[in-house]
Amino acid sequence: MLRIEELDVFHGDLQALWHVSLTLDESKITTLIGSNGAGKSTTLYTMAGLLKPSNGSIVYRGERIDRLPAHRIVEMGISMVQEGRRLFREMTVADNLEMGAITKRARQAKEDTLEWIYEIFPVLEQRAGQRADTLSGGEQQMLAIGRSLMSKPDLLLVDELSLGLAPVVVEKISKILREINQAKKVGIFLVEQNVPLALELADKGYIIENGRIVGEGDAKALLKSEQVQKAYLGIAPESEAGT
Amino acid sequence: MEFAQFLTYGIINGSIYGLVAIGLALIMGIMGIFNIAQGSLAMIAAYGSFFLFRYAGLDPFLSLVFTIPALFVIGIFSYRTMFSFMSRFSPHQKLRNSLLVSFGLVLILENAATILWTANERTVTVSYSGKVLALGALRVPYIGLGAVALAVLVIFGLHLFLTRTTFGKSIWAIAQDEDSAALMGINVQRRTLIAFGLGVALAAVAGAIISLHTVSPTVGLDWTNKALILVVLAGVGSINGIFFSGLLLGLVEALSVYLVGVHYTGVVGLVIFLLVLMFRPQGLFGKKAGV
Amino acid sequence: MITRAKIISVVLLLGLGAVPLASGNEYVLNMCCMLFLYITLSQSWNILGGYAGQVNVGQAAFFGVGALATRLLWTAGVPLYVSIGAGGLASVLLAVIIGLPALRLKGHYFAIGTLAVAWIARITVGNVLPGISFLPTRQMATYSLVPRYYIFFAVMMGALLTIYFVVNSRTGLGMEATRDDEDAAQTAGVDIFKYKVIAFLISSFFAGLAGACFGYFHASYYWHLPFSLMWCFEPILIVFIGGVGTFAGPIAGSVCYVLLKEAFALTLGEMNVLIFGIVFILTILFFPKGIIGLPSTLREFFRKGRRPTLAAGAADDR
Numbered sequence: 001m002l003r004i005e006e007l008d009v010f011h012g013d014l015q016a017l018w019h020v021s022l023t024l025d026e027s028k029i030t031t032l033i034g035s036n037g038a039g040k041s042t043t044l045y046t047m048a049g050l051l052k053p054s055n056g057s058i059v060y061r062g063e064r065i066d067r068l069p070a071h072r073i074v075e076m077g078i079s080m081v082q083e084g085r086r087l088f089r090e091m092t093v094a095d096n097l098e099m100g101a102i103t104k105r106a107r108q109a110k111e112d113t114l115e116w117i118y119e120i121f122p123v124l125e126q127r128a129g130q131r132a133d134t135l136s137g138g139e140q141q142m143l144a145i146g147r148s149l150m151s152k153p154d155l156l157l158v159d160e161l162s163l164g165l166a167p168v169v170v171e172k173i174s175k176i177l178r179e180i181n182q183a184k185k186v187g188i189f190l191v192e193q194n195v196p197l198a199l200e201l202a203d204k205g206y207i208i209e210n211g212r213i214v215g216e217g218d219a220k221a222l223l224k225s226e227q228v229q230k231a232y233l234g235i236a237p238e239s240e241a242g243t
Numbered sequence: 244m245e246f247a248q249f250l251t252y253g254i255i256n257g258s259i260y261g262l263v264a265i266g267l268a269l270i271m272g273i274m275g276i277f278n279i280a281q282g283s284l285a286m287i288a289a290y291g292s293f294f295l296f297r298y299a300g301l302d303p304f305l306s307l308v309f310t311i312p313a314l315f316v317i318g319i320f321s322y323r324t325m326f327s328f329m330s331r332f333s334p335h336q337k338l339r340n341s342l343l344v345s346f347g348l349v350l351i352l353e354n355a356a357t358i359l360w361t362a363n364e365r366t367v368t369v370s371y372s373g374k375v376l377a378l379g380a381l382r383v384p385y386i387g388l389g390a391v392a393l394a395v396l397v398i399f400g401l402h403l404f405l406t407r408t409t410f411g412k413s414i415w416a417i418a419q420d421e422d423s424a425a426l427m428g429i430n431v432q433r434r435t436l437i438a439f440g441l442g443v444a445l446a447a448v449a450g451a452i453i454s455l456h457t458v459s460p461t462v463g464l465d466w467t468n469k470a471l472i473l474v475v476l477a478g479v480g481s482i483n484g485i486f487f488s489g490l491l492l493g494l495v496e497a498l499s500v501y502l503v504g505v506h507y508t509g510v511v512g513l514v515i516f517l518l519v520l521m522f523r524p525q526g527l528f529g530k531k532a533g534v
Numbered sequence: 535m536i537t538r539a540k541i542i543s544v545v546l547l548l549g550l551g552a553v554p555l556a557s558g559n560e561y562v563l564n565m566c567c568m569l570f571l572y573i574t575l576s577q578s579w580n581i582l583g584g585y586a587g588q589v590n591v592g593q594a595a596f597f598g599v600g601a602l603a604t605r606l607l608w609t610a611g612v613p614l615y616v617s618i619g620a621g622g623l624a625s626v627l628l629a630v631i632i633g634l635p636a637l638r639l640k641g642h643y644f645a646i647g648t649l650a651v652a653w654i655a656r657i658t659v660g661n662v663l664p665g666i667s668f669l670p671t672r673q674m675a676t677y678s679l680v681p682r683y684y685i686f687f688a689v690m691m692g693a694l695l696t697i698y699f700v701v702n703s704r705t706g707l708g709m710e711a712t713r714d715d716e717d718a719a720q721t722a723g724v725d726i727f728k729y730k731v732i733a734f735l736i737s738s739f740f741a742g743l744a745g746a747c748f749g750y751f752h753a754s755y756y757w758h759l760p761f762s763l764m765w766c767f768e769p770i771l772i773v774f775i776g777g778v779g780t781f782a783g784p785i786a787g788s789v790c791y792v793l794l795k796e797a798f799a800l801t802l803g804e805m806n807v808l809i810f811g812i813v814f815i816l817t818i819l820f821f822p823k824g825i826i827g828l829p830s831t832l833r834e835f836f837r838k839g840r841r842p843t844l845a846a847g848a849a850d851d852r
Contacts, residue, residue: 050426071431082426088419088423091419095412102428335587338589343814346771346814358804520647
């Protein structure tokens, strides 16, 4: 569905991504894990069109999108949920959701999509008239996801789902994401620091370190792999203990 | 009763200030662009109204049909050529650059006007200039009524536009978080352009009233002065607040004329402005990017 | 360290010092006085705006107060040097009263606030002293451009030397740190308020001295003229043309400005200010680093093929 090849991205004079290549499959959940500052958000922002790569390409369903402005990319069916929610804080829940449905593709199905969003996130309907900044962290995350879903994406990019949220809430939202993926066949690309969460949710995973991809594979396999266990879960492999 | 008459004039003046300020409030609030040329743009529109009256007999209020679109176009053109390059700048850089560029624009507009139309003062005198509506012992000039009505219409209308229409809300969204807005599929560049054009078009409304008052090439900066005071009083980003700040300034000035005479009205406004800046820089009516 | 630049500067200065002796041409002397004035005024703006990063849009208030004090004192018979010194001090006094509280304002608000101060000054003086200030006969009879030339020259030299030393000292570094990133500077232990104050005091002092020269220079002028808003924007423009935040910037900019203004006035007639406005805007759009920064602007243009941006404060937010 989406293929990134040899992507180099700079922040000013500093190189953040080096020859990054990944492939996302249609309607699957893929995750990119790595520690803080490894380049995860940069990857998403570049895919969403807010950053432009200096080298490499991003091809979505056959079309190159790396030179397109962000709003065009949304029209093509890719929507991003930013880290830290970044809602329109002074606007109401309903207004935020409405803002998600600006593109033509979204406008046509606005009523139906809204109904569905309220189904999966009932609390949003309850708080529809409230200002976005009066919501709790978890509710804000739901609003952010709901808002991005309003644009009817085929691919949802999620940046740091778990940041600042209680584990219970994260679990809940995580389940909802899976539901969305299965019910509506929306592909999800999740960027996460919380490794177990990410790899449990995803079908496929990539590992990024210092701006370079250093591992990839089936998510469950990665979870059990030595590389992940040692680097991200702090678990020493059994073979070493035995020697 | 004389006092009440002063207050009436205060309200009328305040409304006129509000009309000049509203465009600036939009531009500064949404885009963070410091447009000192706002008053000078109103001046150009005022000349437009003046000439439309002189050569086509068109009442200034009706001339708006032409001057508003004309200024919209000028606004779009100006943004494209002179301000769009600042869109990714930090607030500090935007301030400095827009301050200077808009000052350059003031120079151009004032001098073009002087060359084309001489430095003489012009006024539009319509059939109802000087006529008043008598409310008891109060004399309310019809033109003044028109100004107040326009101010209410335009200011609250803009507020409704920004908070009730989808397009308006998208602009409000851009003001709150430009990147998020882009991620919604909002064409930020195009809408910012339109918002700027709108801000300049609003100056045309002030221009019509100004033409009924006095126009000359150099009136621009004085009006911008008032507009700036209102924007700070209201709080950068507040739209409804512009109306109330206008009333406040108009009334305070009227009071000072009543008490101290007419020579220092300008200073009174500026002193209040400085006080607000010192002690309540977020303005009297707005919260941070409130609309 | 004796560098080539320094040798050239010294030679230039000696040359300038000799001008009135070589040529008594009034036009030339006049132009030079204006040049020295603008150099002083723009340097005064630059230390606060270019080095300390506080954009002061009200320099006219300080310039005007200097002119006012000097004019009042000198036409009343106070000795010249005292009057001129008083001009500088009056301006510093204004800075202390108004400026210190104003410095607590951030960015936007400081700019708007200083503009308001200048505006108030302009209106007040325009109302209180609406007429023209004439030189009394005694001083008219002995009017000569030569002493005026030297006083302007001396004031300019004073400004250049002072500012040169400040800028190249730790104080200068402190100012630049404040300009580049206030929060970072504060965290690093830099007393940003102190540096803003120092910059402001130096700025107002020399603006006042420049105003004092103005008050000394003209035979007659409207009292409110030195308070005109043009004096707010001209130094900013000049510094921009020359190169903000550089020492040579205001000098290069002033030379350019004075020559350009004269050239336009002579050749373009009534269109000169309009063309000027256009040139002004073009400079900001395409040469934000000014004349001094021209090599670097061109280099960036050829390297990245895109329009240059001002380096100071350019935030890359992701």
